[in-house]
Amino acid sequence: MAQARLDRRDQITGWAFIAPALILLGLFMIYPIVWSLWMSFQVGKGMNLSFGGFANIMRLTKDPVFLRALGNTFTFFIVQVPIMIVLALLFAVALNDSTLRFRGLFRTAIFLPCVTSLIAYSTVFKSMFATDGIINEALMAVHLIGAPIGWFSDPFWAKVAIILAITWRWTGYNMIFYLAALQNIDRSIYEAARIDGVPAWARFRYLTIPMLKPVILFTTVISTIGTLQLFDEVYNFTAGNGGPSDSTITLSLYIYNLTFKFMPSFGYSATVSWVIVVVVGILSFLQFLVARDRRRSA
Amino acid sequence: MSHLTLKAVRKSYGSVEVIKGIDLAIKAKEFVVFVGPSGCGKSTLLRMIAGLEHISGGDLEIGGKRMNDVDPSKRGIAMVFQSYALYPHMTVRENMGFALRFAGVAKEQIAKQVAEAARILALEPLLDRVPKELSGGQRQRVAIGRAIVRNPQVFLFDEPLSNLDAELRVHMRIEIARLHKELQTTMIYVTHDQVEAMTLADTIVVLRDGLVEQVGKPLELYDNPSNQFVAGFIGSPRMNFMAAKVVEAGSGTVTVALTKQGNVRITLPLTAAPAIGSDVTLGVRPEHFGLAAAGDADLAVNVDVAEHLGATSYLYANTGTGEQLIIEREELRNELGKESLTVSIRAANSYLFDNSGQRLR
Numbered sequence: 001m002a003q004a005r006l007d008r009r010d011q012i013t014g015w016a017f018i019a020p021a022l023i024l025l026g027l028f029m030i031y032p033i034v035w036s037l038w039m040s041f042q043v044g045k046g047m048n049l050s051f052g053g054f055a056n057i058m059r060l061t062k063d064p065v066f067l068r069a070l071g072n073t074f075t076f077f078i079v080q081v082p083i084m085i086v087l088a089l090l091f092a093v094a095l096n097d098s099t100l101r102f103r104g105l106f107r108t109a110i111f112l113p114c115v116t117s118l119i120a121y122s123t124v125f126k127s128m129f130a131t132d133g134i135i136n137e138a139l140m141a142v143h144l145i146g147a148p149i150g151w152f153s154d155p156f157w158a159k160v161a162i163i164l165a166i167t168w169r170w171t172g173y174n175m176i177f178y179l180a181a182l183q184n185i186d187r188s189i190y191e192a193a194r195i196d197g198v199p200a201w202a203r204f205r206y207l208t209i210p211m212l213k214p215v216i217l218f219t220t221v222i223s224t225i226g227t228l229q230l231f232d233e234v235y236n237f238t239a240g241n242g243g244p245s246d247s248t249i250t251l252s253l254y255i256y257n258l259t260f261k262f263m264p265s266f267g268y269s270a271t272v273s274w275v276i277v278v279v280v281g282i283l284s285f286l287q288f289l290v291a292r293d294r295r296r297s298a
Numbered sequence: 299m300s301h302l303t304l305k306a307v308r309k310s311y312g313s314v315e316v317i318k319g320i321d322l323a324i325k326a327k328e329f330v331v332f333v334g335p336s337g338c339g340k341s342t343l344l345r346m347i348a349g350l351e352h353i354s355g356g357d358l359e360i361g362g363k364r365m366n367d368v369d370p371s372k373r374g375i376a377m378v379f380q381s382y383a384l385y386p387h388m389t390v391r392e393n394m395g396f397a398l399r400f401a402g403v404a405k406e407q408i409a410k411q412v413a414e415a416a417r418i419l420a421l422e423p424l425l426d427r428v429p430k431e432l433s434g435g436q437r438q439r440v441a442i443g444r445a446i447v448r449n450p451q452v453f454l455f456d457e458p459l460s461n462l463d464a465e466l467r468v469h470m471r472i473e474i475a476r477l478h479k480e481l482q483t484t485m486i487y488v489t490h491d492q493v494e495a496m497t498l499a500d501t502i503v504v505l506r507d508g509l510v511e512q513v514g515k516p517l518e519l520y521d522n523p524s525n526q527f528v529a530g531f532i533g534s535p536r537m538n539f540m541a542a543k544v545v546e547a548g549s550g551t552v553t554v555a556l557t558k559q560g561n562v563r564i565t566l567p568l569t570a571a572p573a574i575g576s577d578v579t580l581g582v583r584p585e586h587f588g589l590a591a592a593g594d595a596d597l598a599v600n601v602d603v604a605e606h607l608g609a610t611s612y613l614y615a616n617t618g619t620g621e622q623l624i625i626e627r628e629e630l631r632n633e634l635g636k637e638s639l640t641v642s643i644r645a646a647n648s649y650l651f652d653n654s655g656q657r658l659r
């Protein structure tokens with residue numbers, strides 16, 4: 001009996017300790033999330049709202065800009081995340097080789113982009129990708145292209161520029177996770193494989209990748225979430241309009257425009273926000289499914 | 299089943315030389331054990347043979363072919379690591395068969411070789427487990443199995459048993475001895491456990507500071523160490539060393555006085571004649587002390603600590619001069635609490651070393 005009473009008192013003490021954090025979390029996270037769910041069923045402009053049931057969801061299916069934003073976001077996700085993950089893996093493996101000279105320098109150089117200021121880097125990239133910018137000049141100088149590429153006037157190249165920019169910025173961030181994981185792998189595993197005649201590509205494919213699987217899964221999910229929320233780069237490169245002609249508009253940018261740029265349509269923009277949540281949920285679930293240990297589940 | 303030859307093999311890391319010129323001939327089918335204190339270069343030497351470390355100087359030949367610059371996988375060797383180095387995400391079966399896939403071995407052949415190795419090592423019931431579901435001893439057996447399936451000419455072991463508890467270590471030691479008998483391959487084994495060295499080896503190589511101190515059969519090293527280092531290193535508990543001075547040198551004998559043991563004198567047979575008055579060291583193994591008056595000289599000692607192991611007893615004794623002696627006596631188990639003791643030493647069981655640690659014979 002005494003033991004049970006003590007337990008309850010311990011519990012109360014425990015809850016008391018985390019109560020301040022819980023209250024703040026509830027107030028600034030849980031309440032807005034629940035409220036936004038409620039909002040997503042409201043229709044109307046500005047403050048003039050009324051309950052609309054599934055009207056917003058119906059509107060989604062007929063909204064060409066939303067469908068455009070959804071398509072663009074998926075394009076960024078499908079193209080950019082795999083490229084970045086593979087690059088980060090390759091960099092990590094290369095930088096983990098103890099015979100490589102200037103490892104620290106390379107490591108820092110590749111990691112640095114993700115701690116630079118967003119505005120600074122997008123401004124620099126914008127000027128680099130300008131029609132008379134350094135990238136066009138360089139490509140023309142080596143005769144790869146005859147005429148300057150309209151990076152921000154051509155729908156295709158605009159997407160390419162944004163993918164290049166976010167890949168530049170986030171590859172090093174993912175690489176650090178892989179490097180940390182690689183450094184925890186017993187070196188003699190690779191030495192044993194070398195002695196046994198396992199070729200380098202097979203050591204990468206059949207040893208490194210399976211051993212890094214949990215980290216790869218983690219970075220993939222994180223990158224998926226990041227890409228689905230892609231906003232800053234597009235906003236800065238296209239002066240906030242996702243141009244040319246909505247070819248780079250993302251879901252997040254559309255939400256922003258719906259809320260703050262056009263006649264505010266809070267209910268509908270909340271609905272679009274929830275689309276991101278649902279898509280992230282589905283994609284993460286799929287990724288966990290794919291990465292699941294097949295032998296164990298069989 | 300290849301023989302190995304090392305000729306003036308050297309290894310430097312930058313300006314630090316860790317292997318300082320080693321000559322060694324290892325016969326086919328021989329079980330050779332490298333022993334030596336921590337940091338003496340045992341692992342480095344083994345890794346150079348394996349091809350994991352570049353050889354800075356000298357020649358390495360395996361089966362009569364120079365192997366200095368040959369890829370590790372083409373040297374006909376297999377290595378077992380202290381950390382087991384198993385592939386954590388693969389089953390025991392996959393661990394053993396993995397490398398064979400890249401050697402162009404057919405699937406059925408891989409299965410056959412894995413089954414054969416599993417039989418030899420009694421791993422059959424474990425074939426579908428992953429390493430984390432195995433005990434330390436089982437993991438080490440898998441690591442050995444992974445080496446066996448490749449049919450190597452030479453097995454290399456780097457302290458394979460040092461992560462196991464004492465009981466398992468004895469068990470695995472016997473397993474390895476049995477394996478050597480069954481496979482009849484050359485084996486090179488690194489350890490700093492001298493019981494492993496004494497029991498497994500055909501030949502022991504004692505290393506110190508990147509140099510070979512002595513090469514020989516286990517009992518040869520025990521009975522006839524060529525210097526004070528080997529005398530102290532082989533044998534457990536280690537040999538007692540007592541400071542001594544040459545007081546008389548006759549024809550074929552020399553008499554020394556144990557300067558820190560009350561100038562007790564003992565006469566030993568000796569062909570080399572050290573100068574009278576020179577400092578020497580007398581070595582006596584703990585198990586070679588006898589009952590009082592049963593030897594050639596008697597020592598009176600005070601007992602600090604007595605350890606009774608059942609079969610035998612170790613006495614840690616001193617003579618008040620800072621020289622501590624370890625005395626092993628089987629019959630002393632009944633004489634607990636005895637403070638002082640007289641023991642004898644025999645000339646036949648004593649070793650004499652000169653100032654530089656070389657054996658005087």
Ligand SMILES: Nc1ncnc2c1ncn2[C@@H]1O[C@H](COP(=O)(O)OP(=O)(O)OP(=O)(O)O)[C@@H](O)[C@H]1O
Binds near residue numbers: 341
């Ligand atoms: N990569 C390295 N760089 C510089 N020095 C090294 C390197 N590897 C080993 N050494 C040095 O070489 C010497 C021999 O090391 P080695 O690992 O061969 O010792 P060991 O005899 O196996 O010791 P232990 O019994 O502790 O395993 C040591 O003094 C060590 O400090």
Ligand SMILES: [Mg+2]
Binds near residue numbers: 340341342
């Ligand atoms: Mg070692």
